[in-house]
Amino acid sequence: MSSDRESGSxxxxxxxxxxxxxxxxxxxxxxxxxxxxxxVVAHTPSRTDQDHVPVVIASIPQIPDRTAAFKGTxxxxxxALVCSGRRLIEAGAELIVMPCNTAHLWYSDIQRALGTxxxxxxxxxxxxxxxxxxxxxRVGLLATEATVASGxxxxxxxxxxxxxxxxxxxxxxxxxxxxxxxAILGVxxxxxxxxxxxxxxxxxxxxxxxxSLIVMGCTEIPLALQQREVGVPLVDATDALARRLVKxxxxxxxxx
Amino acid sequence: MSSDRESGSxxxxxxxxxxxxxxxxxxxxxxxxxxxxxxVVAHTPSRTDQDHVPVVIASIPQIPDRTAAFKGTxxxxxxALVCSGRRLIEAGAELIVMPCNTAHLWYSDIQRALGTxxxxxxxxxxxxxxxxxxxxxRVGLLATEATVASGxxxxxxxxxxxxxxxxxxxxxxxxxxxxxxxAILGVxxxxxxxxxxxxxxxxxxxxxxxxSLIVMGCTEIPLALQQREVGVPLVDATDALARRLVKxxxxxxxxx
Numbered sequence: 137m138s139s140d141r142e143s144g145s146x147x148x149x150x151x152x153x154x155x156x157x158x159x160x161x162x163x164x165x166x167x168x169x170x171x172x173x174x175x176v177v178a179h180t181p182s183r184t185d186q187d188h189v190p191v192v193i194a195s196i197p198q199i200p201d202r203t204a205a206f207k208g209t210x211x212x213x214x215x216a217l218v219c220s221g222r223r224l225i226e227a228g229a230e231l232i233v234m235p236c237n238t239a240h241l242w243y244s245d246i247q248r249a250l251g252t253x254x255x256x257x258x259x260x261x262x263x264x265x266x267x268x269x270x271x272x273x274r275v276g277l278l279a280t281e282a283t284v285a286s287g288x289x290x291x292x293x294x295x296x297x298x299x300x301x302x303x304x305x306x307x308x309x310x311x312x313x314x315x316x317x318x319a320i321l322g323v324x325x326x327x328x329x330x331x332x333x334x335x336x337x338x339x340x341x342x343x344x345x346x347x348s349l350i351v352m353g354c355t356e357i358p359l360a361l362q363q364r365e366v367g368v369p370l371v372d373a374t375d376a377l378a379r380r381l382v383k384x385x386x387x388x389x390x391x392x
Numbered sequence: 393m394s395s396d397r398e399s400g401s402x403x404x405x406x407x408x409x410x411x412x413x414x415x416x417x418x419x420x421x422x423x424x425x426x427x428x429x430x431x432v433v434a435h436t437p438s439r440t441d442q443d444h445v446p447v448v449i450a451s452i453p454q455i456p457d458r459t460a461a462f463k464g465t466x467x468x469x470x471x472a473l474v475c476s477g478r479r480l481i482e483a484g485a486e487l488i489v490m491p492c493n494t495a496h497l498w499y500s501d502i503q504r505a506l507g508t509x510x511x512x513x514x515x516x517x518x519x520x521x522x523x524x525x526x527x528x529x530r531v532g533l534l535a536t537e538a539t540v541a542s543g544x545x546x547x548x549x550x551x552x553x554x555x556x557x558x559x560x561x562x563x564x565x566x567x568x569x570x571x572x573x574x575a576i577l578g579v580x581x582x583x584x585x586x587x588x589x590x591x592x593x594x595x596x597x598x599x600x601x602x603x604s605l606i607v608m609g610c611t612e613i614p615l616a617l618q619q620r621e622v623g624v625p626l627v628d629a630t631d632a633l634a635r636r637l638v639k640x641x642x643x644x645x646x647x648x
């Protein structure tokens with residue numbers, strides 16, 4: 137860092153300090169992390185490399201399965217999540233984000249353990265729901281079994297914006313087991329074609345039960361479901377978190 | 393790390409130790425890093441998240457421009473590259489790779505400063521050239537001005553495989569200024585459509601001068617050039633390095 141080969145003013149340390157370095161706690165799954173990074177890049181106003189937001193990423197996919205842990209059929213991911221978070225802090229991260237909805241069941245525990253500011257993916261997605269709201273008050277949710285069963289979205293919505301009353305249209309057990317869970321596993325295994333078929337069926341079922349907007353509340357889902365395949369507006373939690381990250385980093389950037 | 397919430401056997405620290413953690417020194421540019429990560433995921437045999445290779449990534453794009461530094465019109469990127477490398481080591485990386493060809497002009501300096509094993513992107517690309525070789529002995533090179541002018545590819549080929557005699561078809565000054573350099577800047581600025589037009593013209597010019605195979609020796613280029621657009625085989629250095637990374641991580645993985 138104290139190299140004498142060049143002046144300090146051109147070193148990455150100082151340049152990066154003009155931005156805030158964001159840590160991305162990823163790997164859940166790895167392709168969802170790639171999708172998230174792609175969206176961060178796409179949402180950054182830039183002409184050159186140097187305009188882009190500095191990020192460090194831990195994509196260490198050996199984190200135990202979040203849904204299995206919630207159901208009590210697998211070990212807790214908390215230790216692994218905190219370990220990845222510490223790696224990011226060691227690497228210089230000043231803010232942590234997690235492109236995985238279900239991992240947010242451990243959000244408070246992780247934040248307590250790390251002591252670093254974090255953005256919450258559900259807050260980012262809900263901001264897009266409020267923006268699109270109007271007549272879209274019946275919100276369908278496509279998410280993992282754990283995200284749905286835990287009430288992660290409804291509870292966060294009730295806490296952060298109690299004035300907005302939303303009606304949640306949740307997947308039935310059948311829809312979860314037949315379509316949504318297999319679709320998520322399919323994306324993780326690299327098979328997006330069948331996943332896409334399943335997710336369209338699940339979306340149609342939510343719309344038939346009254347959903348006038350659907351939240352893609354699992355970061356695997358936007359890899360296999362497109363707006364043009366669904367008759368109501370889709371809110372993409374991954375995209376919402378990416379935009380919030382860019383906004384944070386731009387604010388943290390001191391005037392040059 | 394010594395949490396008592398779960399048994400150590402399920403912690404990410406130990407699980408990850410079954411693999412080797414790879415550090416990706418990226419951000420040059422950010423979209424090329426995303427493309428590289430996507431290729432790493434695609435080349436990993438996997439059914440679940442946990443099968444994937446653990447990686448940590450520094451995408452801190454404030455690294456000074458490599459070509460400007462080589463031409464003496466901008467500061468050296470070395471300090472910034474080493475700083476990003478140190479972040480990755482702090483985060484647990486046991487091997488470093490750089491998805492940027494031009495940055496390999498500083499490869500030896502970086503390796504000396506970090507003392508960590510690294511894979512060389514040109515070695516990975518050349519292995520694909522040898523594999524495709526046969527009648528393909530006249531190799532066209534699409535790369536930055538600095539990669540071309542420094543002789544990075546020819547020198548590495550001469551050192552690492554002196555028995556293989558290759559003839560290199562390099563871009564002319566006109567082709568570099570009119571097509572290749574603007575295409576690379578175009579990708580960095582998010583404009584891949586015009587970049588694609590330029591790169592097809594540059595490829596055609598190399599083929600007309602006798603190239604029977606073309607190496608995409610800049611990690612922006614595969615984002616804007618497809619095999620179907622070119623009449624000779626394309627070697628993608630990004631893809632070659634991704635495959636080499638996966639191979640290294642799989643070998644480093646202890647039998648479970």
